[in-house]
Amino acid sequence: MELTRIAVIGTGLIGTSVALAMRERGCAVLLGDRDERSLQLAIELGAGTELTPGAPVDLAVLAVPPAAVAATLLDAQKRGLAHFYTDVASVKAMPLVQAMELGCDMTTFVAGHPLAGRERSGPAAARSDLFLGRPWALCPTPQATASAVAAVTALTKACGAEPLTVDAIEHDEAVALVSHGPHVVSAAMAARLAQASGTALGLAGQGVRDVTRIAASDPALWIGILTANAGPVADVLDAVAQDLAVAAAMLRAGTEGDEAVAEVAAGQLADLLGRGNAGRGKIPGKHGGRPSAYAVVSVLIPDRPGELARLFQATGEAGVNIEDLAIEHSPGLPVGVAELSVKPEAAETLAAELRARGWSVPG
Amino acid sequence: MELTRIAVIGTGLIGTSVALAMRERGCAVLLGDRDERSLQLAIELGAGTELTPGAPVDLAVLAVPPAAVAATLLDAQKRGLAHFYTDVASVKAMPLVQAMELGCDMTTFVAGHPLAGRERSGPAAARSDLFLGRPWALCPTPQATASAVAAVTALTKACGAEPLTVDAIEHDEAVALVSHGPHVVSAAMAARLAQASGTALGLAGQGVRDVTRIAASDPALWIGILTANAGPVADVLDAVAQDLAVAAAMLRAGTEGDEAVAEVAAGQLADLLGRGNAGRGKIPGKHGGRPSAYAVVSVLIPDRPGELARLFQATGEAGVNIEDLAIEHSPGLPVGVAELSVKPEAAETLAAELRARGWSVPG
Numbered sequence: 135m136e137l138t139r140i141a142v143i144g145t146g147l148i149g150t151s152v153a154l155a156m157r158e159r160g161c162a163v164l165l166g167d168r169d170e171r172s173l174q175l176a177i178e179l180g181a182g183t184e185l186t187p188g189a190p191v192d193l194a195v196l197a198v199p200p201a202a203v204a205a206t207l208l209d210a211q212k213r214g215l216a217h218f219y220t221d222v223a224s225v226k227a228m229p230l231v232q233a234m235e236l237g238c239d240m241t242t243f244v245a246g247h248p249l250a251g252r253e254r255s256g257p258a259a260a261r262s263d264l265f266l267g268r269p270w271a272l273c274p275t276p277q278a279t280a281s282a283v284a285a286v287t288a289l290t291k292a293c294g295a296e297p298l299t300v301d302a303i304e305h306d307e308a309v310a311l312v313s314h315g316p317h318v319v320s321a322a323m324a325a326r327l328a329q330a331s332g333t334a335l336g337l338a339g340q341g342v343r344d345v346t347r348i349a350a351s352d353p354a355l356w357i358g359i360l361t362a363n364a365g366p367v368a369d370v371l372d373a374v375a376q377d378l379a380v381a382a383a384m385l386r387a388g389t390e391g392d393e394a395v396a397e398v399a400a401g402q403l404a405d406l407l408g409r410g411n412a413g414r415g416k417i418p419g420k421h422g423g424r425p426s427a428y429a430v431v432s433v434l435i436p437d438r439p440g441e442l443a444r445l446f447q448a449t450g451e452a453g454v455n456i457e458d459l460a461i462e463h464s465p466g467l468p469v470g471v472a473e474l475s476v477k478p479e480a481a482e483t484l485a486a487e488l489r490a491r492g493w494s495v496p497g
Numbered sequence: 498m499e500l501t502r503i504a505v506i507g508t509g510l511i512g513t514s515v516a517l518a519m520r521e522r523g524c525a526v527l528l529g530d531r532d533e534r535s536l537q538l539a540i541e542l543g544a545g546t547e548l549t550p551g552a553p554v555d556l557a558v559l560a561v562p563p564a565a566v567a568a569t570l571l572d573a574q575k576r577g578l579a580h581f582y583t584d585v586a587s588v589k590a591m592p593l594v595q596a597m598e599l600g601c602d603m604t605t606f607v608a609g610h611p612l613a614g615r616e617r618s619g620p621a622a623a624r625s626d627l628f629l630g631r632p633w634a635l636c637p638t639p640q641a642t643a644s645a646v647a648a649v650t651a652l653t654k655a656c657g658a659e660p661l662t663v664d665a666i667e668h669d670e671a672v673a674l675v676s677h678g679p680h681v682v683s684a685a686m687a688a689r690l691a692q693a694s695g696t697a698l699g700l701a702g703q704g705v706r707d708v709t710r711i712a713a714s715d716p717a718l719w720i721g722i723l724t725a726n727a728g729p730v731a732d733v734l735d736a737v738a739q740d741l742a743v744a745a746a747m748l749r750a751g752t753e754g755d756e757a758v759a760e761v762a763a764g765q766l767a768d769l770l771g772r773g774n775a776g777r778g779k780i781p782g783k784h785g786g787r788p789s790a791y792a793v794v795s796v797l798i799p800d801r802p803g804e805l806a807r808l809f810q811a812t813g814e815a816g817v818n819i820e821d822l823a824i825e826h827s828p829g830l831p832v833g834v835a836e837l838s839v840k841p842e843a844a845e846t847l848a849a850e851l852r853a854r855g856w857s858v859p860g
Contacts (some may be wrong), residue, residue, distance in 0.1 A: 271700060298696075311697045312702070313700070316686055316708040319737075321769055322737045322741050324774070324777040325775075325776050327779050333661075344711065345683050349776065351770075351774075353770035357763055361763055368748040373689060375737075376738075378738035409688035411716060412691040414687040414713045443806065443812065453802055456805055
């Protein structure tokens with residue numbers, strides 16, 4: 135099924151990213167959001183045009199918090215907004231139950247959840263490639279028609295994601311384990327750093343940065359997700375808390391001077407670390423990172439004002455469009471490294487042009 | 498002080514990386530390890546030549562587990578291996594106490610700890626740039642001579658690291674918070690995945706991958722570290738376990754149907770997530786300063802060559818130094834978003850100056 139006209143209700147990170155992805159496929163996108171600023175920003179970003187009453191679109195994507203899905207669906211169906219409907223909430227059982235209780239038409243609705251996100255939220259953080267290679271869970275009920283399932287599946291594929299059909303309850307337990315639980319664990323570890331000394335923070339390396347990265351996410355958004363999946367998330371947190379409490383007890387027991395006790399304690403700790411190894415090893419490598427269609431050209435840049443401007447002046451003169459940029463910079467060192475992502479065919483030209491202009495381009 | 502000849506005892510990840518870094522600086526490196534295979538691999542990698550009896554080297558780097566530091570130091574000093582000594586263990590108080598108890602010469606020893614590592618271990622995982630820009634803690638005792646401190650400081654700088662003098666007890670509490678604690682927390686979360694269903698694992702995204710990345714580390718190596726820093730690590734784990742247990746209880750309380758209770762529970766959860774935000778925000782960014790030291794100004798940029806140069810021209814004219822930059826860009830769409838990190842006091846000026854020059858600066 136080809137989607138030619140869709141509506142996106144909710145122009146946050148996920149909604150706007152869906153809209154951008156569909157715009158790239160040439161699909162018309164109508165945008166709605168109760169927050170006028172968010173809506174205007176999404177429109178300015180090229181995500182679509184403002185939703186106005188008219189003929190039903192092929193598919194409406196309800197990109198609203200879990201607790202708002204059912205009411206938004208009912209309202210949209212009453213208005214005859216679309217032939218088919220889906221949502222993108224991180225929790226599936228609660229919105230489905232609420233939709234049935236509200237008397238929504240379940241034949242045209244297929245619940246969905248793209249497993250993609252960022253620490254940042256809002257339309258300005260959206261990107262059309264957010265779903266590339268990512269799983270996108272679909273939870274069709276027995277009432278959903280084959281056409282509804284086909285329409286929502288077409289959306290996931292058009293966004294470059296991998297559709298995955300799963301039962302709603304199973305989905306919620308799964309995401310408690312691989313998303314919602316890790317989120318709270320990350321936050322609880324990060325919370326320890328709130329009162330940390332400058333010395334401690336100065337010694338922070340990549341490990342703690344990775345463990346706490348998702349703790350930077352928007353609390354309000356996450357409260358909505360966690361409370362909508364309370365039971366399964368609580369089970370995961372209790373189990374992790376239990377393991378950590380035992381580990382702490384074992385560490386203390388090991389310092390009491392009894393060698394036999396210390397050995398048992400070390401064995402318990404080793405068991406936990408071993409289970410950690412095993413669990414980590416279970417995560418598939420397939421969807422490991424964002425697939426990159428770009429080549430990276432690294433350039434050394436002196437650490438002083440104006441150097442980036444000079445560099446971009448040079449890339450402009452080389453006629454090469456920079457698709458993305460990361461700056462690696464070691465504190466106190468006189469140079470940093472700018473990693474310029476460009477279309478692969480442009481990489482060699484760019485490197486040569488930059489070298490010709492006196493830039494140091496290693497490799 | 499220029500180091501021209503050093504010895505590295507222990508050719509694991511850290512020892513071999515130190516050796517490679519010093520070889521790159523033209524320093525002669527003598528290598529020793531009880532494990533003959535590890536030693537030969539390090540030599541094959543170009544990390545140095547085999548240690549044989551001879552004149553004392555400038556500095557000996559003891560790259561052995563925490564529990565082995567003191568005995569290795571005593572042995573090396575008895576042999577007159579070097580003029581000065583340091584170690585690289587992740588724990589500092591215990592080895593120092595043991596060294597004093599064993600009667601080591603504390604005038605020539607300066608304990609050290611490079612804050613760098615990888616999930617992989619052994620000489621094959623070594624890299625000469627492992628320490629580039631990383632903090633390297635030094636814990637000189639009052640007995641250590643100025644020459645000993647100078648020699649070890651020279652090592653850290655030759656490896657491209659940032660030496661940081663810190664009290665041993667304070668160091669151990671700090672690394673419990675920013676390294677050892679996060680390690681066990683990562684393992685405990687990863688342990689939950691050991692029995693996960695294929696569906697759950699199929700839904701794993703980047704978040705859980707980041708949270709559990711360091712859980713892939715070698716348990717044997719980490720048991721040695723954790724038990725050597727038992728008290729401070731146990732304190733961190735207890736606090737995290739407590740926060741997680743409360744979060745689980747709050748989630749369950751929120752499902753009991755009492756709205757007032759649910760509100761209090763959500764408030765408690767929001768508090769934890771908020772503290773997580775705060776703690777995460779405390780971790781210094783790439784430039785070594787606090788990340789909160791920078792404000793982010795977002796600018797919409799048309800997707801065509803030369804626009805970034807134009808933008809940086811404009812920031813230059815505004816007299817504002819760009820500390821960091823990220824570009825969010827959806828391939829094929831007409832605009833992207835440049836996120837400019839600047840000193841907070843410059844943010845408003847920059848936004849105003851850019852708007853005055855016709856740039857779209859949301860918010």
